[in-house]
Amino acid sequence: MPKIKSHSGAKKRFRITANGHVMHQTQGRRHLLIGMSSNRRRRFLKDNKLNTVQSDIIKALLPYAR
Numbered sequence: 001m002p003k004i005k006s007h008s009g010a011k012k013r014f015r016i017t018a019n020g021h022v023m024h025q026t027q028g029r030r031h032l033l034i035g036m037s038s039n040r041r042r043r044f045l046k047d048n049k050l051n052t053v054q055s056d057i058i059k060a061l062l063p064y065a066r
Contacts, residue, residue, distance in 0.1 A: 007061035009047050013048075016065040022055035023047040
């Protein structure tokens with residue numbers, strides 16, 4: 001059987017942890033940062049965890065991710 005291709009957009013946007021959680025970058029971290037407080041900007045540094053329904057969809061798009 002040939003290998004299944006991973007979704008290239010999902011590869012760039014999501015990562016799967018060792019425990020199987022799907023992580024993504026916080027939205028709002030690209031531009032217009034100068035008007036935000038430093039506390040708010042620091043909060044955006046953390047990655048967020050997807051819920052179970054959405055993470056099942058992403059795991060189907062990334063068949064070989066852990």
